[in-house]
Amino acid sequence: MKTPKHWQTKNFLSLLLFLPSCLYALATKLRIKYITPKKVKVPVICIGNLTAGGSGKTPVSISIAHILKQAGKKPYFISRGYGGNLSDVEVDINLHSPMEVGDEPLLLVKEAPVIVNHNRYEGAQKAINEGADIIIMDDGFQNPSLHKDKSFLVIDGNIGLGNMFPIPAGPMREFYSQGKKRADAVIMLGEDKTNIANKFSDLPIFYGDIIPQAPQTENKNIIAFAGIGRPQKFYDSLKNCGLNITKTFDFPDHYLYKSDDIKKIIKTAEDMGCEIFTTSKDFVKIPTLYKSKIKVLEITIKWQNEKKLKEFINN
16 A cells, blocks of 8 residues: 555544544554563564654664674564565575565565575574574564564654554554554664654654665666655655656555566556656566666665664664
8 A cells, every 4th residue: 555645634534434433543553462472582673663654674684784784793583574575484585475474575675685584583592593693683573472662763754753643544554652562773874844743752762864875877867666664755756866867656565566567667658758666676576577777776774873873783
């Protein structure tokens, strides 16, 4: 799904949906309250959030794994492999497809090994058996099955926490006050345009910016497509790189592309004389036959105080 517009403000539709939202939040609260997390023998870092949709968890997870490797650690990611049909496997980028392990694990594995398991505790145990001395949970803040030694909440500074209502009235996976109690630190990506950092003033806050790498193209006229929670965020990054977007194609988050989808985009680009750009998350789901015709906007995270973040993680 794409992020609904009514998630950003308190309006008639969000107020109409508030009662089922309370039931959703209550179910999350009870699940967390009555399931006892199991602890493993190595530290577990959770990179999560309070909202549905893309906040930047995956690039943050990759950056933190890189920091841990610089410190001499051997991190493993564990993921439920959203959208995939396999479980209890170590991801092999040359063997597995997004239909089998999901899209995000195929990005994470470029930085560190990934175990996909629908049961986070079993996934962590498998990672330890393979040699992990620290576990990074990509998502899973609301999953109570595995004990977390440190939990980061990732927040997109541009949109904050929306209207702060739970799903379906708003973007929240749980009520803010409930989730904040379990958090150890906040990662704010981009400018805090909604002043949401004030609500987390008693927690360490680490600021970072998503930096797009300069695209390698002579043709500045492009067509862009994305299947992520907030595609406009991607399109804005392309514009900031000096590219002229002539047309966009939006798809639901975690969408698995069909050949006909990509053929349509390629045909449109050829007719308009444009290059085609997408995200790295979308690129892994494109049929191999068409990948040579599509460019990727690669991104990295630049921390405003990386030394402070490293000290917090390594401690």
